[in-house]
Amino acid sequence: MSLAVIVSVLAVLLLLVGMVGIIYPILPGSILNAVTALVWAAVLGSAASWTFGVVAAGLSIAGMSASAVLTGRRLRRERIPRGPILVGIAAAAVGFFVVPFVGVFLGFALGLLGAEWVRRRDLAAAWSASWGALKAMGLGILVELVCAMAALAVLGAGIVAHFQR
Numbered sequence: 001m002s003l004a005v006i007v008s009v010l011a012v013l014l015l016l017v018g019m020v021g022i023i024y025p026i027l028p029g030s031i032l033n034a035v036t037a038l039v040w041a042a043v044l045g046s047a048a049s050w051t052f053g054v055v056a057a058g059l060s061i062a063g064m065s066a067s068a069v070l071t072g073r074r075l076r077r078e079r080i081p082r083g084p085i086l087v088g089i090a091a092a093a094v095g096f097f098v099v100p101f102v103g104v105f106l107g108f109a110l111g112l113l114g115a116e117w118v119r120r121r122d123l124a125a126a127w128s129a130s131w132g133a134l135k136a137m138g139l140g141i142l143v144e145l146v147c148a149m150a151a152l153a154v155l156g157a158g159i160v161a162h163f164q165r
Helices: 003-023 029-044 048-077 083-099 103-120 123-164
Strands: none
Touching: 003 029, 003 048, 003 123, 029 048, 029 123, 048 123, 083 103, 103 123
């Protein structure tokens, strides 16, 4: 089995791991996908691999950027400062160990709601702001995941194009 085949299979597997990292944020999924696409292109070294690898990396970075912009805009609109977000992140870390699989999401949501409740002193306002923030983050994850899927498709097309030569 040639090096190009092994690297291509590993690249596809790493892109799949990156998509899991986007949904379940233990590792930076989009960054992993972008680096994987560029390393794949560099190792294969053909014009096709570089073309498709750079496009796949660009899609990954675009997804990450769009996610950050969409989420950040909504958090500003809901007037949620960094403090409650950091509390939510800390609660997500605790939730990761307390409740397998869903603890990250549950911990973040409860931590954000609790911090907003303490800050606003109004449960209805805290719920509304927290729910808006969670929807924004969900939309950001969805956009980032769609871009990661497109990057995987582009890399797959690049694998076909590389081996067609």
